[in-house]
Amino acid sequence: MTQRALRLALGIHPAGYRREMGAELAAVFADSTAGAGRWATGRELLDLAAHGLRLRLGLGSHGLIARAAGLAAPFAAGALASGLAVDPLLRDLIRPRPYSDPLHPTAPYLLELIAAVLAALTALAAVRGRWTATRLLVPPAMLALLGATVLLLQDDPGPWKQVVFYGALYCGPRALWMLILLAAPRDLLGPSNRWSALSAVCGLLVGVVLLCVSTHSAPLRSLEPFLYGPAPLLALLTPVLTLMVATLPGLLRGHLRLAAVALAASPAGAVALTYLTAYLWVTTRLLALLPPAAAAATGVALALAGRRRLQPAQH
Amino acid sequence: MQEPTLLLLTALADAPRHGYALLQEVATISGGRVKMRTGTLYGALDRLLGQGLIHVVGEEIVDGRARRTYALTHSGREILTAEAERLRTVAAEAERRLSMPRLRGAYST
Numbered sequence: 409m410t411q412r413a414l415r416l417a418l419g420i421h422p423a424g425y426r427r428e429m430g431a432e433l434a435a436v437f438a439d440s441t442a443g444a445g446r447w448a449t450g451r452e453l454l455d456l457a458a459h460g461l462r463l464r465l466g467l468g469s470h471g472l473i474a475r476a477a478g479l480a481a482p483f484a485a486g487a488l489a490s491g492l493a494v495d496p497l498l499r500d501l502i503r504p505r506p507y508s509d510p511l512h513p514t515a516p517y518l519l520e521l522i523a524a525v526l527a528a529l530t531a532l533a534a535v536r537g538r539w540t541a542t543r544l545l546v547p548p549a550m551l552a553l554l555g556a557t558v559l560l561l562q563d564d565p566g567p568w569k570q571v572v573f574y575g576a577l578y579c580g581p582r583a584l585w586m587l588i589l590l591a592a593p594r595d596l597l598g599p600s601n602r603w604s605a606l607s608a609v610c611g612l613l614v615g616v617v618l619l620c621v622s623t624h625s626a627p628l629r630s631l632e633p634f635l636y637g638p639a640p641l642l643a644l645l646t647p648v649l650t651l652m653v654a655t656l657p658g659l660l661r662g663h664l665r666l667a668a669v670a671l672a673a674s675p676a677g678a679v680a681l682t683y684l685t686a687y688l689w690v691t692t693r694l695l696a697l698l699p700p701a702a703a704a705a706t707g708v709a710l711a712l713a714g715r716r717r718l719q720p721a722q723h
Numbered sequence: 724m725q726e727p728t729l730l731l732l733t734a735l736a737d738a739p740r741h742g743y744a745l746l747q748e749v750a751t752i753s754g755g756r757v758k759m760r761t762g763t764l765y766g767a768l769d770r771l772l773g774q775g776l777i778h779v780v781g782e783e784i785v786d787g788r789a790r791r792t793y794a795l796t797h798s799g800r801e802i803l804t805a806e807a808e809r810l811r812t813v814a815a816e817a818e819r820r821l822s823m824p825r826l827r828g829a830y831s832t
Contacts (some may be wrong), residue, residue, distance in 0.1 A: 429765065431763075431788070432742060432789040432791055433765060435743070435788035435789055435790065436742040436746070436764070438762045438788070439743040439818075440760070450758065452760050452762075454759055455760035455761060455763055456760070456764070458762055459763070459766050460762075462766065468766060469766040469769065470769050470770035470772075470773035475770075478725075491827065521784055529786065558784050593763070593766050594727070594760075594763045594766070595725070595759075595763050595764075595770070596727075596728075596770075597725065598725035598727070599726055
């Protein structure tokens with residue numbers, strides 16, 4: 409059984425890497441799990457499979473994205489906690505939910521509550537430097553979030569485009585922050601320190617501000633462009649895009665922290681960009697092409713810069 | 724420098740070692756607090772190889788098992804020396820301050 413699982417875990421690795429390193433990985437796995445219980449062996453297998461998946465996805469810990477994700481992870485944990493735990497709390501304070509109303513099923517709210525608790529635990533574990541626990545909590549939190557979103561939106565009376573739009577806005581940034589946590593390699597995540605605590609607090613603040621905007625729920629509705637015009641969003645979007653553009657020279661010089669900041673801020677930037685694009689599409693269709701074009705150009709430039717930077721380091 | 728990296732470089736500071744020996748050394752150096760797993764170890768080794776901080780000094784088959792031996796490069800040794808010096812300075816300063824009498828009013832509780 410273990411041999412079959414080991415073959416599966418090794419099979420996830422890219423063929424070239426498996427040919428070169430497979431025998432050694434299998435040997436170290438065998439030594440590590442000799443006499444170990446099923447639980448310990450299972451965790452070793454999971455870790456080995458995750459290593460293969462990282463390599464397969466280009467997220468090995470020698471890669472720029474993974475290294476940036478390692479630095480951005482505390483921020484992402486903070487932002488996730490505010491997005492899944494603080495935001496619903498604020499929404500309840502502003503507009504209490506009809507928990508006892510038979511017309512409104514409780515299942516999505518329960519799922520949202522589960523996601524909120526898991527997100528809060530995720531952030532707590534991250535701040536305390538318990539990264540294995542952090543990343544084990546992310547997949548169930550993501551499932552709860554997706555389940556809650558689907559259940560909440562399936563009875564939405566609005567047109568399907570609007571439903572998808574709000575679903576993506578609700579899920580998108582939270583899911584991106586979850587992915588950042590999953591993309592961060594374990595060997596780049598150290599114990600809690602001042603940088604990680606500060607980063608988590610920044611994430612918490614950014615998450616509260618932007619996710620409240622995205623769900624139309626909390627006290628910051630004044631930023632909603634459909635009601636108040638695009639100026640507040642432009643003000644919000646400009647620093648995010650500027651930051652991402654400013655990251656280019658940093659990347660070229662190997663300044664990893666700039667890349668981490670850009671990565672951490674990208675879900676928030678995506679929310680602002682989506683709103684602005686939707687607003688401009690409704691008002692002046694031509695202008696709507698500008699923000700996504702700018703974002704796409706920035707993304708391509710970042711990818712090219714990252715690739716150029718990484719090429720000499722790859723082996 | 725993150726702790727897993729520091730532990731791995733430290734494990735290689737006195738002698739070249741193969742994968743499983745590194746896992747054991749990391750556990751010993753950290754007093755059993757850090758138990759690195761196989762996938763995490765090889766992720767870190769890939770990165771350290773890419774950064775030129777370690778290199779492979781031998782490949783052999785022992786008891787039918789493949790084994791690469793890793794060692795610090797000159798650059799890896801320099802970085803570990805600098806990190807050890809930094810930690811030593813911080814630790815010395817912490818000990819110096821801890822040995823001083825607490826100043827009245829310098830803390831809030």
